[in-house]
Amino acid sequence: MTAIKYALLAVLLCLPSLAQSQALPQQSGSPFAYVLFIHCGPKKADDPIVKQLAILLAKRGYSVREPAPDQDLGGGPGVDYFDDQAKPKADEIAKVVNDYLAGLSPPVTKKLTARRQSVKNSPTYLGVWLF
Amino acid sequence: MTPARGRWVGVAFLAAVLVAGFFTVRHLGRVAPVNALAEASVEANWNKTIANLGITPIFPPEEDLVVGDILAAVVRDVDIQVNPDVQDVTVDTKMARRALVSRPVKLAHVDVSKELDEAYGNLPVFPATIGTAPSTAGTAPLLRSGVARIFSDAVLLSNVPRAAFPRLKIQGVDNAAAGLSAGQGSASYGAGSQEIEEFELSDVRTYGLPSVVALKVFQKFCAAPETSDVCLEATARKHLEQVAGDEINRKFINVQTQDYQYAIEVQIVMVYRVYLTSSIVDLRRTAANQKGGLMAWWPFGSSQEPAPIAPAPVAPPPAPAPTPAAVPASTAPSNGGAPDPVLALNNRLADVERKLATVKSGGTLVYESSYGKESSLEGKFERPVAIGYRSVKRDFALDKTP
Numbered sequence: 019m020t021a022i023k024y025a026l027l028a029v030l031l032c033l034p035s036l037a038q039s040q041a042l043p044q045q046s047g048s049p050f051a052y053v054l055f056i057h058c059g060p061k062k063a064d065d066p067i068v069k070q071l072a073i074l075l076a077k078r079g080y081s082v083r084e085p086a087p088d089q090d091l092g093g094g095p096g097v098d099y100f101d102d103q104a105k106p107k108a109d110e111i112a113k114v115v116n117d118y119l120a121g122l123s124p125p126v127t128k129k130l131t132a133r134r135q136s137v138k139n140s141p142t143y144l145g146v147w148l149f
Numbered sequence: 150m151t152p153a154r155g156r157w158v159g160v161a162f163l164a165a166v167l168v169a170g171f172f173t174v175r176h177l178g179r180v181a182p183v184n185a186l187a188e189a190s191v192e193a194n195w196n197k198t199i200a201n202l203g204i205t206p207i208f209p210p211e212e213d214l215v216v217g218d219i220l221a222a223v224v225r226d227v228d229i230q231v232n233p234d235v236q237d238v239t240v241d242t243k244m245a246r247r248a249l250v251s252r253p254v255k256l257a258h259v260d261v262s263k264e265l266d267e268a269y270g271n272l273p274v275f276p277a278t279i280g281t282a283p284s285t286a287g288t289a290p291l292l293r294s295g296v297a298r299i300f301s302d303a304v305l306l307s308n309v310p311r312a313a314f315p316r317l318k319i320q321g322v323d324n325a326a327a328g329l330s331a332g333q334g335s336a337s338y339g340a341g342s343q344e345i346e347e348f349e350l351s352d353v354r355t356y357g358l359p360s361v362v363a364l365k366v367f368q369k370f371c372a373a374p375e376t377s378d379v380c381l382e383a384t385a386r387k388h389l390e391q392v393a394g395d396e397i398n399r400k401f402i403n404v405q406t407q408d409y410q411y412a413i414e415v416q417i418v419m420v421y422r423v424y425l426t427s428s429i430v431d432l433r434r435t436a437a438n439q440k441g442g443l444m445a446w447w448p449f450g451s452s453q454e455p456a457p458i459a460p461a462p463v464a465p466p467p468a469p470a471p472t473p474a475a476v477p478a479s480t481a482p483s484n485g486g487a488p489d490p491v492l493a494l495n496n497r498l499a500d501v502e503r504k505l506a507t508v509k510s511g512g513t514l515v516y517e518s519s520y521g522k523e524s525s526l527e528g529k530f531e532r533p534v535a536i537g538y539r540s541v542k543r544d545f546a547l548d549k550t551p
Contacts, residue, residue, distance in 0.1 A: 063409065072402040084400035084409045 052107055053081045056146045059089030068148070071118055075146075078114065090147040096133045101141030108132035108144055115146060170327050171338050171441065191524040194433055198348050202314055204424055204537035207253065214535035216357050216420055217261040219370070220253035221385035223393060224414040254388045257379045259370050259419065264362055265300035274298075300356075306533060309354040312424060317348040340439040349430040354533060357422025364541045367419040371543060382545045385415045418540035425533035429526055436521040443514040 054075055058068040063085040076082045090096070097115070099108040112130040119126035126149070135145075192208045199206030207214055274296035296308050326339040358366070371380035378384055390397050393413060400409040 069402075069407075073404065073407055076402045076404045082402045084402070 051079070051081055052104070052142050052144055053083065053140070054111070054144050054146055055083050056085035056148065057088050057090065058085040058148050059087045060149065062087050067122060071115065071148075074118060075111070075114065080111075089149060093133070093147070095128045095130045095149060096147050097130055098133050098135045098145035098147070100135050100137065100139040100143060102134070104141055104144060105132055105134070111144060111146060115148065119148070170336070173325075173327070191526060194524060195431060195526065198317070198431065199537045202537070204539060206537045207535055210426075210429065210534040210536045212530075212532055212534050214255075214420065214423060214538060215258070216265065216363075216423055217259040217366075218255055218420045219257040219259065219367075219379060220418050220420065220540070221256050221388050222253040222416055222418060223389060223397075224416050226413050252392045253418075254392060256384065256388060256417065257370075257376065259366055261358060261363075261366055262301040264358055264366060265356070266298075268358055268362065269298040269300070269356075298356075304356075306354065306427070309356050309425065309533075312353045312355040314350050314353050317346065319346040320344070336441070336443045338439070338441040340437075342437040343435070345432065345434040347430060347432040349428075350426045350536065351428035351430075352426060352533075353536075354425045355422060356425075357420075357539065360421060360541060363419060363421030367541050367543065370419070380417055380543050382415065382417075385417050386411075389415055416545070417543040419543075420538045420540050422539040423535050424537045426536055427531075427533045428529045429534075429536070431526040432523075433525075434521075434523040436519070438517075438519040440517040441515070 056068070056072060056075075058065065061068050063069070063072075068085050072082045072085060097108040097112045099105055109132045112132050115130050128149070130146070130148075195208050196206040274293055276293070276296045298304050298308055321344040322341070323343075324339075324341040326337070328335070328337040357363075370376050386397050397413055397415070399412045401412050402408070403410045
């Protein structure tokens, strides 16, 4: 008997909460596109190698910003992501870039890996440090 | 079926009816849509309304926007990969929404008073009174001087051509209420929403140049060596940086052209027609309210007093809430006023609470939530303010070398 009382009470108490959850906009749960920030230093954005890579990634559906001519001298090449949900995409981009760079002549030997960054940023942003 | 099992079924049925009734009333009361509509900003609402009238809006309305002004304006953000309707807004989407709002920056002004005099010099006029200036023959006064439009001097506001805009008033009220009573308790819900949109421009005036004349003046201005820098895209971006921030210079790779292009498109325009008004009423009010009460006596108790008479279901909603015409905006409550059905529901719940006081063993749950938002832009002005304009634009392709 007591269980029934509690169950009924729980249902009743949930009603206002359900109302609030419906009134507020949902903040997550839908797919979103990724924006890539390529850092191509020491090369420049108009370098054919960099530009072709940007086009390659854009054709895969990413929004690719004009590459910036800076370089991660401490961490080296890598794909920075800012949310755990973005790790698969970061891995995928690292593979695409590694395959592309390996096909160059001479090939680029340093491999990009996905790197979780703790700084607060949009979860859809990915930083691609090439060299 | 045993009595105990029958109670179980009854309890389950009651709970199902309560939950279903709750959401049905909420749906009929249209509470959630009101919350969504209230999110738009005053600026966005204003721009949308003016744009619907077929002219480019300017916010806030200002007095010193005149024909001949050279403006730099954001056109759109083309680097949008995210559906703006999706709720998980990214930084990019926020930027796009902001960029789409028209916030032109004034770069320069071209004196077009001579062209305006020529444009209006030969237009027919329909004076209400006879003019006071003597004719060249020195006998009868000229009729045309009753509607003097000499822009190189000054033009009386009453002589500026009129433009008529429709008065817009939209009001929607949705209310729903329901009640349920049984031997072991009662429940009642009510939900209501109110949405009012009122837009009125009084005594709208307009003046301007023919588009062909305006384009010729604009091209001449951009071709002159001393002013040609004003018409460059780089100039527009530099000055729009104050509005859009560093993002104004953001580029992305365009797959079609296989080249980098600006994400935010800008343009430089010259105003050739301005719309003025001396009175604005732009009122938007949304309100939503929901309230409910549940009262139950323990269905399995054995030492209860007999349950009192359960409250009757809530009466259907009466007449809609008063219109804004009946309630001056300055004295209306900020939440738009509680709709009548909600007031009735308040009384109903108070009745429930009174009855509960006589019960020795039982429980009650009462909740209420309300949401209201109002944006208002109202005023009468001594001199007219510009609410929008039409313009001719500069083609940046002309700046590029072949």
